[in-house]
Amino acid sequence: MHNGEVRGAYLEGLQLFFEDYVRESGDNEVYSVLQPFYAFRGVVVANPLFYPDLTIEKRKTIFRFIQNILDAKRFEPEKVNEYLG
Numbered sequence: 001m002h003n004g005e006v007r008g009a010y011l012e013g014l015q016l017f018f019e020d021y022v023r024e025s026g027d028n029e030v031y032s033v034l035q036p037f038y039a040f041r042g043v044v045v046a047n048p049l050f051y052p053d054l055t056i057e058k059r060k061t062i063f064r065f066i067q068n069i070l071d072a073k074r075f076e077p078e079k080v081n082e083y084l085g
Helices: 008-025 035-046 056-071 077-084
Strands: none
Touching: 008 077, 035 056, 056 077
C-alpha cells in the first residue's frame, strides 16, 4: 500500500508461509488454484466502499495484479511484484 511493491518482512512472510504450508500439507496444487482467490480479494481491496483511502494509482496497480494473476498458470510467490507491474 505504501511502497508500490511487496518487500522486506512482507515478502519474506509471504514466501515463508507458502514454503511452510506446502511442506506441511503436501499441497503442491495450491499454486495452481490461488488465482481466483487473489482476483476476488483484489476486487474487494480496490473497491472504494471498503478501502476509501486508496488512490486511483493504487487501484490501477491492484487491477493490474488481478489481470496478471488471472493470466498466470501458477502463482509463484517470488514473482508477486511482477504481478503488480
